[in-house]
Amino acid sequence: MNDAIKQDINFLEYPLWMQSAQAAEGKVITWEDRDGYCFEASRGVPSKVDMLFLYYIMLESQNNNWEKIVRISRYQLLKG
Numbered sequence: 273m274n275d276a277i278k279q280d281i282n283f284l285e286y287p288l289w290m291q292s293a294q295a296a297e298g299k300v301i302t303w304e305d306r307d308g309y310c311f312e313a314s315r316g317v318p319s320k321v322d323m324l325f326l327y328y329i330m331l332e333s334q335n336n337n338w339e340k341i342v343r344i345s346r347y348q349l350l351k352g
Contacts, residue, residue: 328352 285306302312328349332342344352 325349 300312300314301317302310303317304310329342329344332344332352333339336342
């Protein structure tokens with residue numbers, strides 16, 4: 273199975289993560305996308321590290337015929 277993830281123009285128009293400075297503790301960050309959806313995060317916005325974890329979990333799901341529940345230990349996640 274191909275382990276490549278295609279990043280096309282859709283990821284540029286609708287990014288899943290963003291660069292951010294360290295947020296103050298306890299501060300809620302709010303942002304809005306181009307379609308008007310409002311997002312709130314209490315511990316900062318999703319970063320590129322969060323995206324790497326998501327990619328690995330998606331890969332594991334794909335390797336298991338797109339199972340909706342994927343059980344991975346912390347060790348497996350960090351190793352992968």
